[in-house]
Amino acid sequence: MFALKRPISLVIVLFWFSFWMLNALDKILARKDLGSFRWWGNDRIEKFTMYFDRLSIDAAHVYPTLMFAGIVEFAVALPFLYAGYHLAKGKPGAARLADLAIALSIVIFLGFAIFDVIVGDRAELLEHSTYVGVLLISFLAIAAEMFFNHLRRLTQEENVEA
Structure with missing residues (x-):
């Protein structure tokens, strides 16, 4: 019989995998017509056009930048998928x-936060900083589940020996 030993960790890992995959798709498919529906997502094209205007960067670089960010986010999703498989x-x-x-996710959000400060978008800075906090809570929840599973095993071993 199949018994999942760490369901909380699995849910957390799958959440972050889905988060990064959907964020990557949001950047790669920004405002694309997919035939049966149009991918709207966040207003990233407009935001990055405004950011690049503030930085005196040609708007022609917006879509390649979004593609690069999407590829990076896709790459960050993969370790979560692999961890989920192992779990x-x-x-x-x-x-x-x-x-x-x-840890990779926190580094990515650190990069986003630096960019937010440079372009003066405090709302995005708050959002990205909040995600770092949620990642730290995710880390603690995974560690706590491991710890309590260890205690449970020790208790079961003591009961068997008694």
Whole structure:
């Protein structure tokens, strides 16, 4: 019978995988007509056009910049997917992979926050800073689940020996 040993960690990892994948798609598919529907997403093209205007950068660089950011976000999603696979299969090393994915995510948000300060977008700065806090809480929740699972195993071992 299949028994998931770390369901909270799996949900957290799958959440962050979905988050990064959808964010990547939001940048790559910004305002694209996909046939059956149009991908609207966030107003990234407009925002980046305004940012680049503030920085005196040609607006022709907006879409390539969004594509680059989307590719980076897709790359950050992959360690979460891999960690989720390890968690679902009960393979060792899942926590280490999740930690790596969370650390990479924090680094990406740090980069976004620096850009937010440069272009003067305090709302985006607050948003990106909030995500760092949620990532730290995710890290703590994964660590807590590991700790309590360890305590549960120790208690079960003591009960078997008694």
